[in-house]
Amino acid sequence: MFRLKLREELELLKRNNLYRYLRRKEEGVLDFSSNDYLCLSKHPEVIEAAREGLKYGLGSTGSRLTSGNINHEILEERLAEFKETERALVYPTGYSTNLGVISALCKRGDLILSDRLNHASIIDGCRLSRADVEIYEHCSVESLVGILEEKGKRYNNIFIVTDGVFSMDGDIAPLKDIKKVADEYNGVVIVDDAHGTGVLGGGKGTLKHFNLKPSDNIIQIGTLSKAFGGLGGFVCGIEEVVEYLINTSRSFIYSTALPPSVVSGVLKSLELIEEGNLTRKLQENIRCANRVFKRYELIQVDNLTPIYPIILGERTMEISEYLLQRGIFAPGIRYPSVPRGLERIRVSINVGHREEDFERLGRLLKEYTR
Numbered sequence: 001m002f003r004l005k006l007r008e009e010l011e012l013l014k015r016n017n018l019y020r021y022l023r024r025k026e027e028g029v030l031d032f033s034s035n036d037y038l039c040l041s042k043h044p045e046v047i048e049a050a051r052e053g054l055k056y057g058l059g060s061t062g063s064r065l066t067s068g069n070i071n072h073e074i075l076e077e078r079l080a081e082f083k084e085t086e087r088a089l090v091y092p093t094g095y096s097t098n099l100g101v102i103s104a105l106c107k108r109g110d111l112i113l114s115d116r117l118n119h120a121s122i123i124d125g126c127r128l129s130r131a132d133v134e135i136y137e138h139c140s141v142e143s144l145v146g147i148l149e150e151k152g153k154r155y156n157n158i159f160i161v162t163d164g165v166f167s168m169d170g171d172i173a174p175l176k177d178i179k180k181v182a183d184e185y186n187g188v189v190i191v192d193d194a195h196g197t198g199v200l201g202g203g204k205g206t207l208k209h210f211n212l213k214p215s216d217n218i219i220q221i222g223t224l225s226k227a228f229g230g231l232g233g234f235v236c237g238i239e240e241v242v243e244y245l246i247n248t249s250r251s252f253i254y255s256t257a258l259p260p261s262v263v264s265g266v267l268k269s270l271e272l273i274e275e276g277n278l279t280r281k282l283q284e285n286i287r288c289a290n291r292v293f294k295r296y297e298l299i300q301v302d303n304l305t306p307i308y309p310i311i312l313g314e315r316t317m318e319i320s321e322y323l324l325q326r327g328i329f330a331p332g333i334r335y336p337s338v339p340r341g342l343e344r345i346r347v348s349i350n351v352g353h354r355e356e357d358f359e360r361l362g363r364l365l366k367e368y369t370r
């Protein structure tokens, strides 16, 4: 009976063209799918550092609060320095960071204001919290203030949660204005800078991009799985926030810590990001892609981040397949990851791409969508 029910639901997904398949990236394809913006996942120094970290064993063998606290605090100290905050705390993934931070800090009697296009892990963190959640229109400070004016006074604490760089659109949250609103309404900003770290603000992220200084009412979240090329998530903020999370955040407490080799690897990634050359090279590549993609009329305005949403609607999956047959890996993104009607190929570029790669993609997309 249960099997039958699931089968029916799966059939429905297929009929609605929403069925997800796992697909292996073939060797030798031109890859526009990965979040490895700085190509650090395969950087020889990072791999060597990770290999060195294997001396501690394959796994961390336990939660950070039991046997799993190995080299993690070194990474946390470095991340706090890098983000210019009092403390940092590392989680097993970026997903579990959002889940664990939001659900621990936001409680019954609190209000979370969440951008309409926030990442699924933020949405799930909000759901898991006992706070009331209001969605404001994407990047709209007007919408945010509207809700606060109407409802803000009823709550103990106010949290404004936003991606720094939006994962499916590549645009940047108006963080300076959001911070002003937070100051005005005595709120706290939680910014998930998964796609801003290593990319904007000389690598330091969205806060730096806006010349904002870390403060008591800003909590920064990041991931070690994208520009860092590894795995894991982290949160940066004031001492009390980190101590509170160590004591109450369930995805931190009840999950095995990152493998020490990954910690060693991303420590090296951090060192390389801090040197600045990779982020500068990425920005050069973004400017180059802007020129090429504009010429092929794939974009109208310059991008500041490596994420290019090429909105193709219903034809997205067909076009993604067409690209794959021609040696380009650029998966389509469908509902519910993006709203219906806005299905897209999410082109993400990295420091390893060359101008001719952008040309090849631009030409094929133009040919097929003409």
Ligand SMILES: Cc1ncc(COP(=O)(O)O)c(C=O)c1O
Pocket: 093, 094, 095, 096, 098, 119, 121, 163, 167, 192, 194, 195, 223, 224, 225, 226, 231, 232, 233
């Ligand atoms: C904005 C955002 N936050 C969080 C995550 C989750 O990070 P991770 O993949 O490291 O779990 C992602 C990645 O998918 C993301 O795009």
